[in-house]
Amino acid sequence: MPPAEPVRTVVDCSGVGAGGITRVLTELVRYWPAGDPLRIVAAPGGWTPPDDRRAEVTVVSTQDGGRVGTIASATEALRRATGRGAEGSRVLSLSPSLAIRGSRLPVTTMVHDLAFKLWPHDLPAAVKQYRRLSYGTAIGRSEQLICVSHRTRHDLLGIYHVPYERTAVWHPGSDLSVEAGALPAALSTIRYQGGRYLVVAGHAPHKGVELAIEALTELSSYHLVVLTGGQPAEEFRQVAAASPAAQRVVFLDRLGDAEYAATVAGAAAFLMPSHFEGYGLPAAEALRLGTPTVISPDPALLEATGGAAVRMTSWTGDAMVRALREVESGRLPAATAELGGRSWQEATGHLVALLDAAAAHPAPAQ
Structure with missing residues (x-):
């Protein structure tokens, strides 16, 4: 045959x-x-x-x-x-x-x-x-x-x-095909000065970056790094400029895979306070890299992270602050066998x- x-x-x-x-x-x-x-x-x-x-x-x-x-x-x-x-x-x-x-x-x-x-x-x-x-x-x-x-x-x-x-x-x-590389220069400076940073996905208006900026005013020990993917949402820049924490908000252009992995892996937490998601791949990637992750109440994000992320109780800056306090205290959800999803x-x-x-x-x- x-x-x-x-x-x-x-x-x-x-x-x-x-x-x-x-x-x-x-x-x-x-x-x-x-x-x-x-x-x-x-x-x-x-x-x-x-x-x-x-x-x-x-x-x-x-x-x-x-x-x-x-x-x-x-x-x-x-x-x-x-x-x-x-x-x-x-x-x-x-x-x-x-x-x-x-x-x-x-x-x-x-x-x-x-x-x-x-x-x-x-x-x-x-x-x-x-x-x-x-x-x-x-x-x-x-x-x-x-x-x-x-x-x-x-x-x-x-x-x-x-x-x-x-x-x-x-x-x-959710696995990345590269090893983590060097941090972007702006983040290397923050780390060199002893600072910590949070990362939020921010290339579209529904990503909820305004909630992270609002929370930043109560989180004085952090910088906020906004990943724009080369397509920054102008409204987020406007919200950041009007914030008392404006000097601690960093917008990054499109990153290569190695830079992206280094940026997320080096963060104190990865934030995804999206108003809507179909899945939420960046949150699953962050968990796989070992970074504590905070998500909004959106059901797709809960599905993507398998219950291993800290979930906000509402779409508010206060809820973001409370979730990050949980991260700081170490009260993280129990790790699952498929933390961060599959390969x-x-x-x-x-x-x-x-x-x-x-x-x-x-x-x-x-």
């Missing part, structure tokens, strides 16, 4: 922007099984496959021409990649996108959150309209919807009435298994 042809996976990235989903793309490519060639459609600008990948990877197209141009070119690229001769292939879309209308094969779409419905504050009308269309397309066209948390799966049921038999839950990995290798294997199961037992798209 001749050997079975390898499964080819076409990965649609046309809905992927800078940030956490690009990280998902990189780690999945790194650990994808060698016998399953990957074809990447609409790769984010500047993205390259990691050198230590195992699978054969072909970048079919990249994002260009803005959203309209990206969707148009990705739609055509998917049509070509899934046409004649594509038997044995499958399509994985890493985020809801209109481009999957071009696929001639069944599609599995990854859904990270429904923030545009549940936290729509300050979203431009054009963005909300696009997401309504792209999510509607993903729900109607996808054979399977993979949710990064039980919270997102529940939201799909409650808002779009997607039954659980069409969805599955997949948690990302990316384990997560990738699980995702491949979900795709295989969907192919073996196809369900009609609705």
Whole structure:
């Protein structure tokens, strides 16, 4: 009997922007099984496959021409990649996108959150309209919807009435692929002077950085380091400038992986007071690095941290202060066997298994 042809996976990235989903793309490519060639459609600008990948990877197209141009070119690229001769292939879309209308094969779409419905504050009308269309397309066209948390799966049921038999839950990995490097210069200075710092994720308005800045006025022994990912939210700069603790707030630009690991590992605590999350990967990464972590009452963050983080009792600066006092006292939740979640290798294997199961037992798209 001749050997079975390898499964080819076409990965649609046309809905992927800078940030956490690009990280998902990189780690999945790194650990994808060698016998399953990957074809990447609409790769984010500047993205390259990691050198230590195992699978054969072909970048079919990249994002260009803005959203309209990206969707148009990705739609055509998917049509070509899934046409004649594509038997044995499958399509994985890493985020809801209109481009999957071009696929001639069944599609599995990854859904990270429904923030545009549940936290729509300050979203431009054009963005909300696009997401309504792209999510509607993903729900109607996808054979399977993979949710990064039980919270997102529940939201799909409650808002779009997607039954659980069409969805599955997949948690990302949380290990970093590099060792901690040197601290950024600003943080080295703080440490040299005997200071301590807190880290908060702050690249989007829903991250709740204003609560951490408010708490900082009662936490005189700390600096607050805001990770902007190169996309600082202007409102946070304004809140910081008006704070009595303004001199103790440090905004950092995009960090390399080694700098990021060093920054989080060196913090007195990692803060994630988000108003809304679909999962909360930075909190899981911080726990894996051994950094005490404080989270908001958001249910996805509780899921991502497995009960190992200190949870705020409300979305207030006072609740943040109380949570940090718990950290200082050492009254931390008991460590679990999977502190910080699972590895990316384990997560990738699980995702491949979900795709295989969907192919073996196809369900009609609705």
